[in-house]
Amino acid sequence: MSFALGNLQLRSNLFLSPLAGYTNLPFRLIIRELGTVGLCTTDLVNARSLLDRNRKALELVHTVEADQPLAVQLYGTRADEMRDAARILEDRGVQALDVNMGCPVRKVCRNGGGSALMTDPAAAARMVAAMVAAVNIPVTCKMRLGWDDAHLTAPELARALEDVGAAAIIVHGRTRAQGFSGTVSRAGIRAVVEAVRTVPVVGNGDITTPQAARRMFDETGCAAISIGRGAFYNPWIFGHTAQYLARGTLADEPSLDERLAVMRRHLDLMITVFGETRGCQKFRKVALQYSCRLGPRKPFDKAVVGLRTRAEFEEIVARYRAWRERFVGADGQLRHAYRPRALDETDVERAIPVPAGPNAQW
Ligand SMILES: Cc1cc2nc3c(=O)[nH]c(=O)nc-3n(C[C@H](O)[C@H](O)[C@H](O)COP(=O)(O)O)c2cc1C
Numbered sequence: 001m002s003f004a005l006g007n008l009q010l011r012s013n014l015f016l017s018p019l020a021g022y023t024n025l026p027f028r029l030i031i032r033e034l035g036t037v038g039l040c041t042t043d044l045v046n047a048r049s050l051l052d053r054n055r056k057a058l059e060l061v062h063t064v065e066a067d068q069p070l071a072v073q074l075y076g077t078r079a080d081e082m083r084d085a086a087r088i089l090e091d092r093g094v095q096a097l098d099v100n101m102g103c104p105v106r107k108v109c110r111n112g113g114g115s116a117l118m119t120d121p122a123a124a125a126r127m128v129a130a131m132v133a134a135v136n137i138p139v140t141c142k143m144r145l146g147w148d149d150a151h152l153t154a155p156e157l158a159r160a161l162e163d164v165g166a167a168a169i170i171v172h173g174r175t176r177a178q179g180f181s182g183t184v185s186r187a188g189i190r191a192v193v194e195a196v197r198t199v200p201v202v203g204n205g206d207i208t209t210p211q212a213a214r215r216m217f218d219e220t221g222c223a224a225i226s227i228g229r230g231a232f233y234n235p236w237i238f239g240h241t242a243q244y245l246a247r248g249t250l251a252d253e254p255s256l257d258e259r260l261a262v263m264r265r266h267l268d269l270m271i272t273v274f275g276e277t278r279g280c281q282k283f284r285k286v287a288l289q290y291s292c293r294l295g296p297r298k299p300f301d302k303a304v305v306g307l308r309t310r311a312e313f314e315e316i317v318a319r320y321r322a323w324r325e326r327f328v329g330a331d332g333q334l335r336h337a338y339r340p341r342a343l344d345e346t347d348v349e350r351a352i353p354v355p356a357g358p359n360a361q362w
Contacts, residue, residue, distance in 0.1 A: 006138030006167035010038035014238050017228030018073045026269035035238025044100045047076030047085035071096035075103045077113035083130040090135040101143040115176045121160040129164035138167030145188040148177035155195030162199040170202040189220040202226050210244030263290045280307045295334045296327050
């Protein structure tokens with residue numbers, strides 16, 4: 001379903017969440033090629049670093065025409081820095097901005113940025129108001145339900161942000177204290193939907209299957225959804241979800257050939273963007289993600305974690321294909337006992353372990 005984000009018309013209401021260390025340009029391009037994603041967001045970018053033209057910050061906001069529409073996620077502690085960084089990004093042609101209100105890093109929170117913004121709606125509103133006044137592109141805000149169960153500030157915060165012109169409110173249905181434990185509270189997201197007047201609320205958390213996407217819409221009344229780990233786990237999820245929401249049918253799992261073709265394409269994009277050495281290094285963890293759905297895969301994983309060159313990838317694939325033959329039946333498919341079981345929501349925790357440290361509280 002198409003979706004209006006402020007003055008920006010999007011082709012669908014299915015968004016890619018920011019995942020620091022994962023949602024780089026090659027990954028976003030793959031996601032766009034495989035499905036009907038409405039909006040992709042970069043990893044979070046520090047506003048001050050962008051103003052300083054820091055090399056890493058500039059790499060994070062690097063984009064190409066095929067990577068549109070793109071939102072850059074900013075975090076920072078000062079409204080003037082966030083405002084100036086917003087202007088720089090608008091001048092660079094970025095289509096939307098997202099303000100991180102979930103960043104748990106102590107240095108950022110101590111100075112009133114990141115998830116500390118959830119505890120001070122007035123300060124958060126001042127920051128967003130400064131950005132909205134400075135640019136013509138939509139400014140969205142991404143938050144959790146609150147600091148902890150005793151401080152579920154998201155409804156109040158969302159209202160304050162709506163009043164200063166936020167174009168959408170993205171809510172991960174857990175508290176900061178919860179980390180990634182337990183399950184997402186769709187009731188908590190619903191409370192945000194009910195608190196605002198007209199601003200669209202985007203439901204986020206644990207959407208790893210088309211059915212989970214349906215539940216997020218049905219049980220929260222949200223206008224759009226945002227998928228993070230589920231997209232890394234299954235890059236086809238946007239197409240599969242769009243099909244399920246429109247027609248109620250589930251797409252077939254991609255074949256081995258399709259998976260290998262997409263993997264190869266992903267590696268080529270990694271190499272184009274980062275060069276062969278860095279591209280291959282960065283591709284290692286991506287390859288392990290794809291291989292989760294290949295069936296028996298030990299020798300593949302063992303080899304790919306040392307990947308150094310593009311040519312080496314083809315050798316690894318050829319050896320793997322030959323080895324995998326022993327698990328294949330007369331029909332050319334994996335024999336039943338070796339097929340990966342259907343995806344379900346409990347897989348994501350195992351498949352995409354949330355790294356210890358700051359990421360655990362996003
Ligand atoms: C490794 C990792 C990195 C993340 N990086 C960010 C980030 O940079 N900015 C942000 O707002 N959220 C970040 N998140 C949170 C996700 O955007 C999302 O809100 C959360 O993972 C819940 O959605 P999911 O269950 O679909 O993954 C990160 C999560 C993970 C696991």
